[in-house]
Amino acid sequence: MLYQAYQMQSDLMSPLRLMAQHMAASLWFQKTEKTTVRTLAAACDVMSRLRLTHARPAYDITEAMVNGQPVPVTEVPVQQLPFGTLLHFRKEGLSAADADQPRVLLVAPLSGHFATLLRETARTLLQDHDVFITDWHNARDVSLSHGGFSLDDYIDYMMQFIATMGLGTHVVAVCQPCVAALAAAALMAEDDHPAQPRSLTLMAGPVDCRVNPTEVNRLATAKPIEWFEKNLVSHVPLPHVGFGRRVYPGFLQLTAFLNMNLDRHKQSFKQMYEQLLEGRTDEARTIQVFYDEYLAVNDLPAEFYLETVEKVFQTYDLAMGKLMYRGRLVNPAAIRRTALMTVEGERDDICAVGQTVAAQDLCPSIRPYLKTHHIQTGVGHYGVFSGRRWNQQIYPRVRDAIHASIA
Known part of the structure; x- marks a missing residue:
């Protein structure tokens, strides 16, 4: 049920993130200096990146x-x-x-x-x-x-x-x-x-x-192995090719990593927003590239x-x-x-x-x-x-x- 609940939440949020992505692209295309437009564009950009992906990113080693x-x-x-x-x-x-x-x-x-x-x-x-x-x-x-x-x-x-x-x-x-x-x-x-x-x-x-x-x-020794199997292992839901396979979902592992340094990650997204707002796109891009990789999870x-x-x-x-x-x-x-x-x-x-x-x-x-x-x-x-x-x-x-x- 855990994976199914995650999949349902992801499916529900996907249209909202897609809309934010398109809005950000459209607003940045205007290349305006208006504060209200830049504020909305930066907010949409950050929101569109608050997502997990499940496909391997490119290595980009050419x-x-x-x-x-x-x-x-x-x-x-x-x-x-x-x-x-x-x-x-x-x-x-x-x-x-x-x-x-x-x-x-x-x-x-x-x-x-x-x-x-x-x-x-x-x-x-x-x-x-x-x-x-x-x-x-x-x-x-x-x-x-x-x-x-x-x-x-x-x-x-x-x-x-x-x-x-x-x-x-x-x-x-x-x-x-x-x-x-x-x-x-x-x-x-x-x-x-x-x-x-x-x-x-x-x-x-x-x-x-x-x-x-x-x-x-x-954390690994705080519970018996049976606890990990009961609470952290889930079955892959439809429509994925591995439907029915027992996995430790990547989103759970990522959640554990994020919680270890939650304040630092919050600060990074805040910094990204401020850099976009101020037009420091190269600096913001560095953070974006990191999180595009970090938020790509593997079961x-x-x-x-x-x-x-x-x-x-x-x-x-x-x-x-x-x-x-x-x-x-x-x-x-x-x-x-x-x-x-x-x-x-x-x-x-x-x-x-x-x-x-x-x-x-x-x-x-x-x-x-x-x-x-x-x-x-x-x-x-x-x-x-x-x-x-x-x-x-x-x-x-x-x-x-x-x-x-x-x-």
């Missing part, structure tokens, strides 16, 4: 800078599976010297937003790497005929994608998938898979949530969501040495040849300092010279993989660690 020169980029689906696609940002017209850049699989979280949340991460990595990304699909758009999608399936997808990319692949996992990425690397290492990752970079991920627990961690398959809450945030299976994959114990100590880098943000209030670096202790068989850790001062969760400090301070270290593992 070119990359390589050695200071722009090169065209084309999105190429390499492997399409029901719940996710291995997407390649293929650079065209590279010189012979640049054509053999290290292949990087950027593993995006499946946590309520689309992989486009890592747009800036991918764009930066493209400077020196051949970049692929896990482009997760919206579970409400996946037919029930494709079955469920569990944490084991997520690990399967990762291993399949790495195998498809082939020998010498480097994995960069951001936030939630750090646990699955480490598990995939461990399983491939134990099997002596020829395509086991050359390097593994874990950024701001919940490897061991017992360390320095955040409010997110406390999670219920199996994956519940297993992640329980095994990662409640019972800490990987950190405790008891994570099972299809009846098989995951053993990070099997990793020997994969270089490991962990990155944390000093002010991260989602995955606090200490939770990601825990991976270093779980991998005792990796030689010390293949291990790297970096704590970035002055950044929160999103600053680890986007923004000025990501570009200027974190990325150079990630790049150097990847390239050092090749030598």
Whole structure:
């Protein structure tokens, strides 16, 4: 009933938002300096953006800078599976010297937003790497005929994608998938898979949530897993392709994120309104672009969501040495040849300092010279993989660690 109520409310509000969008466009087109017109236009513009969308936004990565020169980029689906696609940002017209850049699989979280949340991460990595990304699909758009999608399936997808990319692949996992990425690397290492990752970079991920627990961690342990299933899992309503599928709705995850910093989000929309009113459209556009992405939500398959809450945030299976994959114990100590880098943000209030670096202790068989850790001062969760400090301070270290593992 929860999803149906949300869908009904969304359907009722849609005509009003559409009218506000058209009114804003019409009023801005007049290019008048009249205060009343500009006030109404700004108000309509902001109102039209107070909505959730459920389709993946565009990556808008059409070119990359390589050695200071722009090169065209084309999105190429390499492997399409029901719940996710291995997407390649293929650079065209590279010189012979640049054509053999290290292949990087950027593993995006499946946590309520689309992989486009890592747009800036991918764009930066493209400077020196051949970049692929896990482009997760919206579970409400996946037919029930494709079955469920569990944490084991997520690990399967990762291993399949790495195998498809082939020998010498480097994995960069951001936030939630750090646990699955480490598990995939461990399983491939134990099997002596020829395509086991050359390097593994874990950024701001919940490897061991017992360390320095955040409010997110406390919320996850405040209720038993049965409570999450009863209160937060819903069935996809008509008319969506995934009708009947059990999901954790993306709008619930977004609501939780918004409530963590509600005053800041209110201030952002107020600031957007004032900037539009004063004609500072470029500044307002920055906020608009952020919220167009932030308010695009992705439903999670219920199996994956519940297993992640329980095994990662409640019972800490990987950190405790008891994570099972299809009846098989995951053993990070099997990793020997994969270089490991962990990155944390000093002010991260989602995955606090200490939770990601825990991976270093779980991998005792990796030689010390293949291990790297970096704590970035002055950044929160999103600053680890986007923004000025990501570009200027974190990325150079990630790049150097990847390239050092090749030598």
